[in-house]
Amino acid sequence: METPRCSICKKFYKTDDDNGSGLCLTCRPVNSQPLLKQELIQPGRFGITNAQLIPAMKQAIYNNLPEDLRQLKSAYFYIFERSIKYLKKDERNYIQMHLSK
Numbered sequence: 001m002e003t004p005r006c007s008i009c010k011k012f013y014k015t016d017d018d019n020g021s022g023l024c025l026t027c028r029p030v031n032s033q034p035l036l037k038q039e040l041i042q043p044g045r046f047g048i049t050n051a052q053l054i055p056a057m058k059q060a061i062y063n064n065l066p067e068d069l070r071q072l073k074s075a076y077f078y079i080f081e082r083s084i085k086y087l088k089k090d091e092r093n094y095i096q097m098h099l100s101k
């Protein structure tokens with residue numbers, strides 16, 4: 001088993017801590033679901049960093065919610081595009097598959 005590496009801070013973390021999110025415990029959102037919908041997707045919310053957006057993108061991918069991805073993209077277009085390069089290949093493929101017109 002490969003040692004998991006955080007896709008945000010690039011630190012390695014224990015395989016035991018891996019939940020498939022690709023994020024270390026520090027970078028992982030504490031409470032995943034509500035963060036995505038209630039805190040992140042809010043009209044007029046600014047100052048989102050890719051460190052905040054990436055976990056939300058990953059959640060949408062793992063929960064198979066392309067509509068959430070679309071909302072994130074329309075709300076944070078610039079940072080969304082920049083964040084894609086930090087995702088794993090299969091995650092990028094998912095976005096390409098579900099979000100390309």
Ligand SMILES: [Zn+2]
Pocket residue numbers: 006007008009010011023024025026027028
């Ligand atoms: Zn990290």
